[in-house]
Amino acid sequence: MIALRLVRLLVVLLVVTFLSFLLLSLLPGDPTTQILGLSASEEAREQLRRELNLDDPLFTRYLSWLGGLATGDLGASYTTSVPVTEALAERLPVTLELLIAAQLVALGLAVPIGVAAARRAGRPLDQALTALSFGLLSTPVFVLGVLLILVFAVKLQVLPATGWTSISVDLGWNLTSVLLPAITLGCAQTAVYARLLRTDLIATLQEDYITLARARGLSPRRILWRHALRPSAISLITAIGLNLGALIGGAVIIETLFGLPGVGRLIVESIFARDYLTVQGGVVLISVGYVLVNFAVDLVYVAVDPRIRRA
Amino acid sequence: MAGSGNAHLRPPGEVVLRVEDLVVEFPAGRGRSVHAVSGVSFDVARGETLGIVGESGCGKSTTARALMQMPPPLRGSVRLDGLELTALRGEALRRTRRRLQMIFQDPISSLNPRRRVRDIVAEGPRVWGAGADRVDEMLTAVGLDPATAATRRPHEFSGGQCQRVSIARALVLDPEIVICDEPVSALDVSVQAQILALLEELKERYRLTLVFIAHDLAVVKNVSDRILVMYLGKVCELASGDALVERPAHPYTRALLASIPRGGLGLPPADQLISGEPPSPVTPPSGCRFRTRCPAATPLCAAEEPVMRRIGTDHWVACHHPQETGEILKPVEAPQVARAPEAAFPQPAEEAEDARVPKSPKVPKVPKVR
Amino acid sequence: MRRRLGWSFWLALGWITLILAAAATADLLPLPRYDETLVGPPQAGPGPDHPFGTDGLGRDVLSRVVYGARVSLIVGIGAVLLGVLFGAPLGVLAGYRRRATDAVIMGVNDIALAFPALVFALAVVAFAGASLLNVLIVLGVLGVPAWVRLVRGATMVFSEREFVAAARVLGARDRTVLWREVVPNVSLPVLSYAFIGMAVAIVAEGSLAFLGLSVQAPTPTWGGLINEGRPLMEDAPHVVLIPSFVMFLTVLAFNLIGDRLRALTDVRQSNLEPVRRRQADRLPARPHHVEEDVLLQVADLRTHFTTARGAVRAVDGVSFTLQRGRTLAIVGESGSGKSMLIRSVLGLTPEAGTRRGGRVYLDGQDLTELDDEQMRHILGTRMAAVFQDPMTALNPVRTIGTQVMEPLMVHLGMKRKAARARAAELLASVGIPEPARILRRYPHQLSGGMRQRVTIAMALSCGPDILFADEPTTALDVTVQDQVLRLIRRQREERHMAVVLVSHDLSVVAEWSDEVIVMYAGKVVERGPADSLFERTRMPYTEALLRAVPKLTDPAHHPLRLLPGRPPDLAHPPSGCAFHPRCPYARERCSQEEPPLFQAETLDHLYACWYPVGTGAGVVETSPELSGASGTAEALKAAEEAAELEEAAEAAEVVAEAAAELETTDVIEGADSRGR
Secondary structure (H helix, E strand, O other), X not given: OHHHHHHHHHHHHHHHHHHHHHHHHHOOOOHHHHHHOOOOOHHHHHHHHHHOOOOOOHHHHHHHXXXXXXXXXXXXXXXXXXXXXXXXXXXXXXXXXXXXXXXXXXXXXHHXXXXXXXXXXXXXXXXXXXXXXXXXXXXXXXXXXXXXXXXXXXXXXXXXXXXXXXXXXXXXXXXXXHHHHHHHHHHHHHHHHHHHXXXXXXXXXXXXXXXXXXXXOXXXXXXXXXXXXXXXXXXXXXXXXXXXXXXXXXXXXXXHHOOOOOHXXXXXXXXXXOOHHHHHHXXXXXXXXXXXXXXXXXXXXXXXXXXXXXX | OOEEOOOOOOOHHHEEXXXXXXXXXXXXXXXXXXXXXXXXXXXXXXXXXXXXEOOOOOOHHHHHHHHOOOOOOOEEEEEEOOEEHHHOOHHHHHXXXXXXXXXXXOOOOOOOOOOOHHXXXXXXXXXXXXXXXXXXXXXXXXXXXXXXXXXXXXXXXXXXXXXXXXXXXXXXXXXXXXXXXXXXXXXXXXXXXHHHHHHHHHHHHHOOEEEXXXXXXXXXXXXXXXXXXXXXXXXXXXXXXXXXXXXXXXXXXXXXXXXXXXXXXXXXXXXXXXXXOOOOOOOOOOOOOOHHHOOOOOHHXXXXXXXXXXXXXXXXXXXXXXXXXOOOOOOOOOOOOOOOOOOOOOOOHHHHHOOOOOOOOOOOOOXXXX | OOXXXXXXXXXXXXXXXXXXXXXXXXXXXXXXXXXXXXXXXXXXXXXXXXXXXXXXXXXEHXXXXXXXXXXXXXXXXXXXXXXXXXXXXXXXXXXXXXXXXXXXXXXXXXXXXXXXXXXXXXXXXXXXXXXXXXXXXXXXXXXXXXXXXXXXXXXXXXXXXXHHHHHHHOOOOHHHHHHHHHXXXXXXXXXXXXXXXXXXXXXXXXXXXXXOOOOOOOOOOHHHHHHHHHHHOXXXXXXXXXHHHHHHHHXXXXXXXXXXXXXXXXXXXXXXXXXXXXXXXXXXXXXXXXXXXXXXXXXXXXXXXXXXOEEEEEEEEEEEEEOOOOEEEEEOOOOOOHHHHHHHHOOOOOOOOEEEEEEEEEOOEEHHHOOHHHHHHHHHHOEEEEOOOHHHHOOOOOOHHHHHHHHHHHHOOOOHHHHHHHXXXXXXXXXOOOHHHHHOOOHHHOOHHHHHHHHHHHHHOOOOOEEEEEOOOOOOOHHHHHHHHHHHHHHHHHHOOEEEEEEOOHHHHHHHOOEEEEEEOOEEEEEEEHHHHHHOOOOHHHHHHHHHOOOOOOOOOOOOOOOOOOOOOOOOOOOOOOOHHHOOOOOHHHHHOOOOOEEOOOOOOEEOOOOOOOOOHHHHHHXXXXXXXXXXXXXXXXXXXXXXXXXHHHHHHHHHHHXXXXXXXXXXXXXXXXXX
16 A cells, blocks of 8 residues: 555656656756856857756756655756755745645634534525635635735734744744735635535435434534534545645745745746756655645545545 | 256256356455355246345346346356357447346436436437337336326436336337346335336236346245345245245245245244354355355355255255255156155254255156145 | 526626626727726726726726736636546546546546646746737646546446446447436536636636736736736725726636536435425414323324425324334335424424424423423433434444444443443344444444444433334345344333334334334324234225235235325325325215224224225215214214314214124225225
């Protein structure tokens, strides 16, 4: 099982990194323009290309990069000469903190909303909550972010609009700087999570074992939280997994909007700078993250629903 | 039980469908497999109804699918009028399918919800490029109004009516054999009787040959000429409905009958005839597959698999220690032996041993003593 | 198909039509050009000249929003079409073919999903330029894996349905099966997801535009407008807010349409589910006499639902009593209200749209007067239930131990250790081998019979006075059924409790119960001691049911007595006696007046029929004048139950004659000899 997973991880990693290598090589322009500036002579560029091994055939370059990857060396940025691993290590905590905080916000809102709506399915509270989540679902995350900035940073001036304070510098400032981005990202996901949970909970509450739990004289609260919630969580877990997997490199909108130095922005900047090695490093990080998150989700499935133990 | 052997098969010329040593297995992960059907043999004569009865997991529905080659069996032979179906592939198989039709258990699920009922019945003729002239006749024959059927979709019909549509769909192609897989189990009692009566009526009218699969022995007996009892992928007993109910020989058949409430058959309580849970079809017991639950099991049952043998007029059983049937068999060369009327249960092994009867295809019918 | 799309659907459709029309005819509309600067004062708020105001360069915001809609809609719709074009065939193929095809397609799909979408989008846009077409292609391609997965899932669901097997049995080619059976069914879910996909694509395009990676200026895009407006947020918020709002409405509209279409595919709705909750106003109870010395008395119990198809009287005036140590069976076909009856007795009816009436007395205590908390105590300790399908009766994600121990800890206040020991004893008492090991198992690891034993053990855990068993063996094999019913009887005897057994199977009822209630369309149509009811059947429905069941003792091909028609539509039950349309003996009166419960000659045997079987009443038409014989004691009792006086008199006559005639005749033979 574990061995099979590792093989899959390796296959995914090989294919994905090769494809991105190929894709990047198709881009017009190369790092020399960025490093030497537009005015540099063609000879100087040729010289630099040789130094950077950019004149080797694509496949040779890929193999040598792969060799580096095997030893944990992802190379150094063409433009800043910072080792790629270092650059990623610097950016990853920002993205991770954002994602985790956003999931906390999303679940903290979605579970009560979903549960409340499911318990009163079809009644006014449910309809109001359903409408609310529909509205949230239809608000693009950058629109929501702009609105929140408008309200909290511009009008009320209680939270900073942009900027990042590392957790190692000051915990309080760190939390303030992550709050607005996390709420923005979290709210957008709240809608999805709450709707999934509501639908599954309504289905679960109609199951025989719930009616029988009522017939055993158990209190509604106990039935809801101990009997119904766990069997209703599968879709929710799937959605969380998909989100985490996609957002490791895809929280770029939030990072741009709030000026956070995260992985997503690093990749975007690196592509514009034709900084292939940094982009490649980002690609490795994202695909490994994606596979790991999937693996973790499968583990959680088993913990939540013992029926999924095989396959 | 759980026997193999082909002693009970009739000469190929007399039957329209002949199934020999059918084996179906499904992968169960980790290199193991589910032994769903393990060496089942039977035949069906033209115009006859063969009932197949057994509990869940006995392989009766899998057998039905294997007859249709959906999917084809792992091993064994299915011959329709002498044509070996398991050897057919692709187009040849497709062309043969229309000769075997099937009626499914779930009347709702077996009809496409997006199509009108008349179109569903007309699909067969359409596939084969035949005219739809029989469609209305068939709809009327199953008790539906063709005009209504032309405009309505399945969800506008009740379960019983949907099953009528299924029957019309199967019969419109004029098949040689119709396989009914639990056709009435999902229906209410009153509707079930209507469908059974309809099947009997249509069988007369169109001279159908039926394989009728169900878990309810009383239902099977009502429509069948002969009944095959299955357990865990094997055949236990084959007999006419009356013989099976009046003189059940296989311990499993007896347990099945005794479990039926108000069976009124003078059998001991079911809990004395069967114990425990059915074993896993992934690791079936050695020898006789029923031995783990059988009160009469002996070491022989674990060591050797019983084969089908004759114990009465067209009455066959796969058991080392079958219950006396009370019927006197006159083997062709052996002298007539009178049998004690109902022996006490469980049957001692030695006594059962001499109940063996030489296999002989043609045994004169002898009146039973009782 | 046309049902219940709802006003929100049409409103959403209207909005999308409006936006589409505006975008398509933008050049013809009396609007300034989107890129014409200083058509008005910069940063002017909405006004008569510029309904949406102007931006920082004095451009008309309305015009820019309308032109921006072009990009959003073309990309949104186009990307989905592209995704479906490539994703749907692959998904159908993977879902229908399975095996190797599926493995290959899904393997590639997995890798595609692992590829960072952002890198792909950026690279393509950087390589090929941020034209409308390129953005559309990027978003379309990025959507393909999701479409493959979705269509494959839907295809698999339908490929497993028997109608696909049926089409193959007919000899249809794979291609025909796919096109005629699978694709039409998959297309509705795909259509609904297409609208949701368009919403997603519009947002995605907006995000790219927001990052400056979509169609470049001067062409306006919604995401671009919002991005451009950000610096003006303080001074001219409308520049940001208006495009944001338009975008929000459009995305909402697409989502709504998709959601409503998806609701259409929900096959679970039969239109008989209770609709919207109304505070459970109680139906008035008719006066009744509270019996003493009975364990359970149900008096005039009624449960009515409001459904989309009208009011349904699922349980309509049911009364009975039950003594300790007895088994009462409730029989009927589907829709007879038998399951709803016991749920009503237990107070477990769905809250939504339900109205309940009548009384339930347990040892003389009126349970309908209790509040939820008090009722929970009764349910946990004095009345217990077992349901039909042991597969669904246990919580799949909790161990057997947790579930069996729970009532012990909640109701009896046991500590964990004591509860575990008691649970093991309970399991042993219902014949489960190695109870300590089973306690650690999950339900799916047990067989159906074992699971039903576990649910029985749970029901018995707090020593109930009454066990309600709703079709406890219907999902089980016949040999297991025998074991389970035997177990229930043994427990009843050991614990001296009463059992209410709901079943559709008359032979089960005949074998395992003492008293029987036959239900039809929510009403009791016959009720009495089991032997009397089965041997001296009065109600034609009971008789018909008995004869419709094949018997083992009948010879093969024995013709069954047919009961024509089918159980009534509960939303529109027939007038008078609900059984009259199917009854071979029905006459005019049956369709007009509802028969009350009459007393048969056996004590406690009641039936609801004007012309009962085996009494001679059925041949009344030959002797229009009934004798004016005075009623027997039973007849008088029956008369009491009749709602109206006239009916009562008539009832008494019928009963009297019945009693007289029956003393000597064998009922069933008698009925037959009359040529019915």
